[in-house]
Amino acid sequence: MESVQNIKQRFEIIGNDPKLNRAIEKAIQVAPTDISVLVTGESGVGKENIPRIIHSLSHRKHGKYIAVNCGAIPEGTIDSELFGHEKGAFTGATSTREGYFEVANGGTIFLDEVGELPLTTQVRLLRILENGEFLKVGSSQVQKTDVRIVAATNVNLFNAIEKGKFREDLYYRLSTVDIALPPLRDREEDIHLLFRKFAADFAHKYKMPPLKLDENAVQLLQKYRWSGNIRQLRNVAEQISVLETNRDISAATLQLYLPPTEGSNLPSVIKSNKSESDFSTERDILYKVLFDMKSDLNDLKKLTLELMKSGAAKAQDINPNLIQKIYGSKEEDSEIEFEEQPVTAVMTPSHNENYREAEDNYLFAETIEEEEVLRLEQKEIEMIKKSLEKNKGKRKAAADELGISERTLYRKIKQFDL
Template identity: 60%
Template structure:
């Protein structure tokens, strides 16, 4: 499957060299069972890369689940991943199977892996190295065959050096690193993405898409985009919904991205 087909299938827009390089690595590593660490700022589309890897792998007909390691308390995250027995803790009225059991044979995407509590890091390492885990409240060793794809929006190696993340787990996860580029480093793709978001809005609400004049396009391409693709999409939707005209000037665009003045 060539890159253009993959982009169409997964809704990835753009043709920058950095984006294509990241996609190429994803397609090359997909048929293997190697662990992958996807690095990139919030909003660049890291989860899309994990889905590409899963869909092009031998596990594609099995389950795929994504979980944000920074969104749950430690005990809840443990239960989500590894499960718990009945009465393992207050309120555990029934046994619960964790994802390493229910997704057996498939792929688990661990987003924001740098936020995983240190205690859980050792249990994840055991899964990666031995394919084993233990439910909360149990002594029974369970076996699993799950591919783990992790992602981070921080420089995880710095956390390792500061003692905040296990070094052995880092290198176990980072077998193949994929760096997803920032939107500001994909200048040629920015206007293409804007047009796509504006066209999608117009199609959904049966109207004409907004269009940027030349100066507005330059402003868009030179903005730093701290929120990356997510921020660009929000701005495209805001302009589409709120602008009284379909032709957008640079001055009008500044109402939506005032940080560009800084």
């Protein structure tokens, strides 16, 4: 049997936490069987590694491995995606199509966010788990498949069962073995290890010297809540790697990249009555938004300084590129008037001499009022649209770029009707 250490090397899994090791050990143990496995853990803890390990150590390793994010597929098409459809089954079904369960015959299917499956799809899945039988959409001919199912969830499925959103019998079929991955905040010793690994990767990728955290920064890193777990840590490492020219990182610098969490002494950014899990994923986006604003603010500071130094009447005379960067494309014959141009969602500097006060307001803002929240939302929509365009509509690539899960992106697309 392969050792946990070997597996960690093979799958580039960083960390020595006993709970992580136990999870990998369990994956190794169950791999040769066909037992269905339910992987649990918060978003971003690395659940996707487990089905990969299981597949690669199983007798199915030469068969197909298909990962499906159940939360990212619209309800109307999920049955057809999973089980296939017959020609003419619905408008647009111009030919017969194989579903993932047919394609993966002899292999493994990873059903991520399984709690998001509609109830009708859950019935079909239960049937596959019981005897391998399924029907294509629009067909009455029973087909058979031989697929190992590994599922994952970051929500408590018992709550979903209580609310009637998840079938209890399916839960028990899926979770013959339960593999739980710990949140990053409970893996204090691993946090710095992971950060160093990501910082080294990004130093290589962006051809920059590696970052070095001082002692206080390491402590801050280890005490932070990391509600987005490893995904969030990786994002932070990437942002610092790209943006900080001084590669020695102090706690004060690091703090600028950590969105405030409950119970922290950082300013609270936004008030929300949503549930914590919604908040944490939205926070990923808000974090990026605030980051853009910080960079706008730096540009503004530069501009203001230049203005103060030269006493010039027209900002355009000083640095047209900077002006364009801050205000977007210049309108014909327009002059920059500081009193009227809204600049960022947080601050509108009214006079050059007030810039320090504006900066203080920004840094110590206790809350962002409703109007500003709306502007943040607008910025969020813009970012999502841009990323989708840039990635030619590929949601996975866009979600990766935005540092959010595909499911969250899918929800945002629905929420904002994009």
